Amino acid sequence: MKKSLLTITKAKDLGEGVIEAIVASDSQDRHGEILDLKGLDTSKYMQNPVVLWAHDYSQPPIGRTLSLRKSEGKLIAKIQFAINEDSFAHKIYKLYKGGFMKAFSIGFIPKEMDGDTYTKAEMIEHSSVPVPANPEALALAVSKGLIKEIDLELFAERQKGSEMNLKEILAKRPEDLTGEERAFLIEKSAELTEAQKMVYKDVLPEEKEEVVEEDKEEKKDEVKEELKSLSEAVSKITQSLDSVVTHKNINFSSKTKFSGELTKEEKTKLWFKGLVTNDFGEYHEVVGKQAMTTDDNGAIIPPEEFIAEVMRLEEEYGVASRYANVRRTTNASLRGIKGGDDLEFVKTSELGLKAKQGTSYEQYNLSHLEYTGIVPVSDTLLEDSAIDLWKDLTNRFARANAKRQDELIFTENDTDDDVYGILNATGTAQISVGASIANFDGKEGVDVLNEMLYAVPTPSMSNGRFYLHRTVLGRIQRMKDDDGRHIWSPGIDGGVSGTIWGMPYTLTEVLPALTEIEDGDPFMIFGDLRNTTLSIRTPMQTQFFNTGVITNSDGDVLLNLMQQDAQAIRARVRMNQVHVFPEAYSILVAGDIS
Structure with missing residues (x-):
């Protein structure tokens, strides 16, 4: 329906x-x-x-x-x-x-x-x-x-x-109605006679029968008996589960029971069960050999529906996956051409065409870098329903992937592998706000934001947008031009979307907040993100483990899995980026430009 x-x-x-x-x-x-x-x-x-x-x-x-x-x-x-x-x-x-x-x-x-x-x-x-x-x-x-x-x-x-005409629809047989006509008939069901409802009973939703007063007590007794039986069944299931739980680790020794064709959530739970037990026999038996895809290390990758949902959610949580030129490949590297000049045809004295002199093209061979993330898994998650497990894992993976992609595109400063986000890339147009971030206000702020627009080539300007942290937007919302008009305009959903100097903007948490900006720091970007290629090697790789420690970037131990009887999933993603035309971006810098 x-x-x-x-x-x-x-x-x-x-x-x-x-x-x-x-x-x-x-x-x-x-x-x-x-x-x-x-x-x-x-x-x-x-x-x-x-x-x-x-x-x-x-x-x-x-x-x-x-x-x-x-x-x-x-x-x-x-x-x-x-x-x-x-x-x-x-x-x-x-x-x-x-x-x-x-x-x-x-x-x-x-x-x-x-x-x-x-x-x-x-x-x-x-x-x-x-x-x-x-x-x-x-x-x-x-x-x-x-x-x-x-x-x-x-x-x-x-x-x-x-x-639609109700009279014309009622002249048709129920089996001849289109989906739109069925929906219209359901909407108008209150206008139908009882005889008409009988004719179209297979189309109309079932009407709930009113329970007469004398039947209520009888039905209450029936409900009580059903609740008693259900309580006894739950008690038996609980006792059964208690017998297979040891040291907070779930033992998936019995087969998971599903009826009919498996949903994407049930497929994911079977895969997860195989990941925990290191035995994908049941997953293979139920899903089939075709779903048993392995990565280059021989590990069973998640179901394709799981990966597709993570990719979809990445666009909701992240910015790079929405606006950059995203390329997904199974190859170890990505080859391409970088350079900003267009080919120009010139008149020649003989047949053939000659390229414009001085074009700045170069070939790149982008090797994927490996990034590892660890997701702690609680006992509650292991016991969750297939749908809850699906929601939890897809959202965790998507949020982590989206954040890493945005950091790689905007703020990366990896001197070891020579990978730099737009804020740290060479070739961009850098514009100073003045002596310090305090100057980014009033008339000075209005002028430098306008300068950002015209510091990039026209194609990048016409398809460009601002990228900034929400706290920086808060300051821009107060700025006015010489005529006293705000240069910021809200979108249909308020401050989440809108325009600055008539150009759209996107907020991202990976760019510096206003309180984090020091003198000399770049903090805001304008340009067309399609001039940056984000290459992601598929598939995503995962591994389950329950020993070892989880640390932060400073080396501090956050969780000792063995001491706390905990589990975790290690996810491995491989990606890299290249700014094929860095001149397409202008960068706002606090303080003097070195």
Whole structure:
């Protein structure tokens, strides 16, 4: 069964047919229903991120989703309308841009529900919707020149095609209804007669029967008996578990029981069980030989669904995986060309073409560096359900990977392997805020931020964005230009997104906080991150162990596994980066530039 929920919002125009808007939220919709965005799976949708008109699956899409992100109970989409391919899509874009349309509706398949809240769902599309088309608003759009009178006919025709008629649907047999018609019929079920409900009983949800007063006591007794039986069963299971637990280490001696086709969570738990016991026999038996992929050391790698979920979450937690040129490879190194000059064709006296003289290209061979992270595993995690284990491990791995990637791209200063983040790379345009970070305020701060924009080539400027720590943004939000206007503008979700001097910015915790910046420290970046390639060697490697110590970067012992009867997972990732065009970045430096 497909459902759709409506959101009224104000779209933010980004130019060239692109807008940013809230397409769903976890607030109650007009039908009293709530979609919990934490349980909304968007991964399959992003494989074919179409934007439809009014959930009309019979018509071509009017646009596509460039990016999706969840923020403070809102699902925010960056949408590109097909303004060059479809005149109707162009009109819809202009109506959003002018504020005459403000509604979006998300289509999804419910998976789990608690009361009126959809706690788990799979997103399948989202649509531009008029809800309803306001004749006065459209007339005003004509008067302002946003659309022409002839476009109203096209708009009305599309709107008519997207509307559903209950009478026409009831003329069809239940098995002939489309998914959209089924959803519409369920929404209108209160208007159906009892005879109509009988005809479409396989389509409509089962109505709950009211329990008559005299049956309540009988049902209470039945519930008490069931609870008693359940309590006895839990007691037996607890005794059974106690017999296999020794020194806080879980003994997976018995087979794990799953029914039907395994979910991705159950596959991960079987793999995890094999990792703990060093026996993947059951994983092999249930999942099959195809899933028994090994790394170059012969270790069994996690299920592909687990790795895909970690990669998806990396984009939510990190910045580099969203904006850099990410390349995933199974090779030990990555080869490419670095240099900023474009090829220039010149007139020649003979057949053939000659490259521009003085082009600064060079070939690079990027070897992957190995990074190891250790995740302590508690007994509670080992005893968790497959779903809880899945959530815990995927989020831990994703957060750690995203942070390491961001540090590698922005702040790395590895003199041993000659790897430097953008803050420490040579060839960037460095701009001083003055004698110290205290000068980064008022008129001086406004001027240097403006200078950052024009210190990079035009392509990098047009596709660029600022990267900074949230505390630095706090100071920028106070700065005003000569006319007393703030150079910072908030986005649709407040300060998390917005613009500085009209250019977008992204916050990252790996860049220096305001209180950490000393004289001479670089602390803020502007540019197009696609000029940096982040190469990640797949697959991720893991190892389970319960002896040894876990230390921090200073060598301090954080956890002695043997002394505390604890366990841990060692994760090994291999990655590296290269700034193919460092001139594409400008860096803000506190104090004088050496």
